[in-house]
Amino acid sequence: MNQNIPEKWKSLYDAVLEGNAAAATAAVDAAIEANESPQTLVDEYMIPAMDDVGEKFEQNEYFVPELLISARAMKAALTKIQPLLTASGSQPKGRVALGTVKGDLHDIGKNLVAAMLEGGGFEVIDLGVDVDPDKFIDTARASKVDIIAMSALLTTTMPSMKTTIEALKAAGVRDGLKIMIGGAPITQEFADEIGADAYGDNASTAVSIARSLVAS
């Protein structure tokens, strides 16, 4: 857990950690009123709060409902801050195109991963469910994407991940990208087997993995 959150806007950190959207936006308003830098709010309060939410989730202290309400508080605060960040020319930590693979409609895990990645400072292009390999390719081509992230919950749709990776290769876009996969039936072994760059066990590690993928 983060011990050293500066006292100044700790109410923002607390509001995100506790999933209180109203308190989070109020804290953002107050901070902006006081001329605090939006980047500082994101980097020193909000991202650490989501990191701690992720840690609590990993430790099983938080579960899906808690994670979702924290993510909502984060999103509410971010919506307020985003225009200011954009105006100040601030860059996201990376851009991730995320989707549930072809044939599969399970999206709750994927939505949590999206929320955590956004909470961790990434820009997320959510491609939805039943995503065709071509859609991943088109997105990789059209937007400067750092990571392609795929989720699957059915053992029968796991092969779609392999098909997608092969399609990305065939389209000649694989090299500039990192590929991360996850979902309940996925293992590291499977990720290695199909040539993915990383496997995320849960929505929280997905963020630390994404960070290391863009750093490498």
Place this chain on the structure above:
Amino acid sequence: MPSKPAQIHLHPVAKTVAAAPGTPLADVLFPEGVEFPCGGRGRCRGCRVRVLAGTMEPGEAEQRLLSEKEIADGWRLACRHQVEGNVSLAIAQWESPILADNSTYAFERVEGLGVAVDIGTTTVVAQLVDLRNGSVLAVRAELNRQARHGSDLMSRIGASVTDAGGSALTGAIRRQVARMIGELMRAVVERDLPPVRGVVLVGNTAMHHLFGGLDAEPLSRYPFEPERSDALRWTASELRWTGLPEACPVTFLPCIGGFVGSDVLAGLLAVGFDHRTSPAAFLDLGTNGEIVAGNGDRILCASTAAGPAFEGARISMGMRAATGAITAVHQLNGKWECRVLGGGEARGICGSGLVSAVATGLDLGTILASGRLARGDTWMIQEPVSLHQCDVRELQLAKGAVAAGIELLLSALEIPCSEIETAFLAGAFGNYVSLESALRIGLFPFAGERVTPAGNTALLGAKIALHAPDPVALCNAFRKRITHVSLHADPDFQEAYVSAMRFPDPARVGA
């Protein structure tokens, strides 16, 4: 030169099996009752066995799924090994009580005998019935032999589309049913019985496809539209089933839609859903939860994926309802007491025990409404069986999916749950789970006095169909009135699901 067969000693069943080196251990152990929940792909811990003598080197899957202590104690995953040399293995013996049906039912007297078979993903139950008086002459119940290729239906479908899996699965179940019918016939001592005039089979859509030898690939991915959902018909001679009159019709009843099969259709017939005019619901909870709700004019059905928690799988110390399983945890003066099947030492906890333990934990305050264990990450319920935080989470995933499915189906039907007059609970879990505990954890929103455990309704419905002049016509007329709803297409699912993951406050239980 074929090498000398190795001897595999099995404890505690005191049996020795010989097998050629290189044979997958799974092939040797499956016939002995060891199960392979993930289909033998090293993704679960279900097939663990303990090496008592001899060596089996632990591999990657064992490092991942077993603790250091377990590995040191000799635990291995059977699916990851081949026969090498002589070994002694301890295997857990499953003796799951499989639910058959002994209920009396209204019937039309028909000359002849009939065979009703309920092909469940997990179990297969067959009954030989005297159609002149509705009496059951013999019963056979076994685990589904296809389980060698995975315990849940998706693994089964996955196995059927790869390699020569499809024909292997079809062959396995057809042989099993044929053998069971043979045993039923031999079990009857009475002479001068009339011949068998029909065999009726029921099961979910995947079982329908796999028994019928149909291509199950369309069931493996969105939009999950079965190749065929109508009745499948053969004669005994076409299936090369001996012991039955050659022309004896063998009929797999039609599916309702999606994954919802003739087991549910038959179940609805069994509880008289086709004649009801007032609002009622029907639930069959297993790895998949089937939900039906109707108000007389309209009947909707859906299948919601629950996961294996209700069957005690994917729970740290989970097991089937066999000897040594904790089946209930009762509150006793601020403490608690466990009921262990067979009365001996506790070995694990089964699905109904898990629901009961969590319900009691909520009452005692050892589990909070959020599902968080109040003190630490484990709750020792009875040495050596403890409940872990992740087990409660697994139950929350399962019960939330059922509760959300019911909520969405009732709202599509525009019936508040307070208006449901009767909710029938079909299947083994529904029969064994304590109603009070199920209500306490918020598994369904109905008032307790309106919930009726209904037993193995699939089998009963199959028997009712055997009495009908034309079982298929009976089913087809009824199934036209039922609409299948796909929950995965419902945008409100996530919201409903996430709020249903919490446990209700005590004041609201059963309200």
